[in-house]
Amino acid sequence: MWNKTLAAAGLLTAVAAALALPARAAESGGDSHGGAVPPPISWSFAGPFGTFDQQQLQRGFKVYREVCASCHGLKFLAFRNLADPGGPGFSEGQVKALAAEYKVKDGPNDQGEMFERPGRAADRFPEPFPNEQAAAVANGGKAPPDLSLMAKARTYERGFPWFIFDAFTQFAETGPNYIHAVLTGYEAAPAGFQMPDGGNYNRYFPGHVIAMPKPLNDGQVDYKGPDGKPQAPETIDQYSKDVSAFLMWAAEPKMMARKEIGFKAFIFLIVLAGLVYFVKKKVWAPLHDHPETA
Ligand code: HEC
Structure with missing residues (x-):
């Protein structure tokens, strides 16, 4: 008995050392x-x-x-991503104003030329x-x-x-x-x-x-x-x-949305596992209670 405990303790120490x-x-x-x-x-x-x-x-x-x-x-x-939920939390007004500070290349126009215009939220x-x-x-x-x-x-x-x-x-x-x-x-x-x-x-x-x-x-x-x-x-x-x-x-x-969904899925699986367990118990109960009728 003591030998086994000692051996187990020794093993644990060795594993801990290997990990550290x-x-x-x-x-x-x-x-x-x-x-x-x-x-x-x-x-x-x-x-x-x-x-x-x-x-x-x-x-x-x-x-x-x-x-x-x-x-x-x-x-x-895109500029508008700065206003997406879970991000830096800029307002749409702030994003518009910010985008407008940038020059964005666009075109070609009717004359076939590229031109510059102030940025928009979707750029x-x-x-x-x-x-x-x-x-x-x-x-x-x-x-x-x-x-x-x-x-x-x-x-x-x-x-x-x-x-x-x-x-x-x-x-x-x-x-x-x-x-x-x-x-x-x-x-x-x-x-x-x-x-x-x-x-x-x-x-x-x-x-x-x-x-x-x-x-x-x-x-x-x-x-x-x-x-x-x-x-x-x-x-x-x-x-x-x-x-x-x-x-x-x-x-x-989308990291925060991903983690939230992951967590919900996890809780769902735990609840589901519990339900499955009780359903299993209920379905098999007659066999456990009256083995002779099986
Ligand atoms: C003057 C220009 C310049 C500025 C300003 C600059 N970088 Fe760089 N950065 C470079 C160049 C050039 C490379 C490529 C380096 C190489 O491959 O040797 C680079 C490479 C990198 C890398 C990649 C390293 C890797 O493992 O390949 C990161 C990350 C990075 N920069 C982040 C930043 C961040 C964050 C800032 C702002 C705080 C910044 N840089 C400002 C020029 C700049």
């Missing part, structure tokens, strides 16, 4: 994809009940607009460059990628045992963790590092040489609210978190 070790290895920053493993961030939208923080999405949009939009497009997003965000080549030339040979799906496109291995837990917690935050890491990961290259022309050293970018110059600095984006006080810290770290959250929303604008 690789986790610590991952945190200390293995270089599996050529860049350090991004530190995990606690996002409001994580997990099956996570929701976007509307204020954060609004700030993130401001960062995108004032800093990233000069190089990166957001071609799958997609205009591209910063006329084409990929122009984008590359303006950025030292590397075109800045479109950011619409970036938060879903960049993942990395979290390794054992995380991938087991991740399946249950619906972990899907590698994208925003990575974007935040890249934006905050600029540092001086280690001594002796051969930096190619136009390259910038980044701790988290695979290979460490990124063509994007450090885009954010403390105090760059104004977060002041109507009361004149900043609504959130005006720091690189906070800007990076906010814009990563915004890009997560941009990549999956």
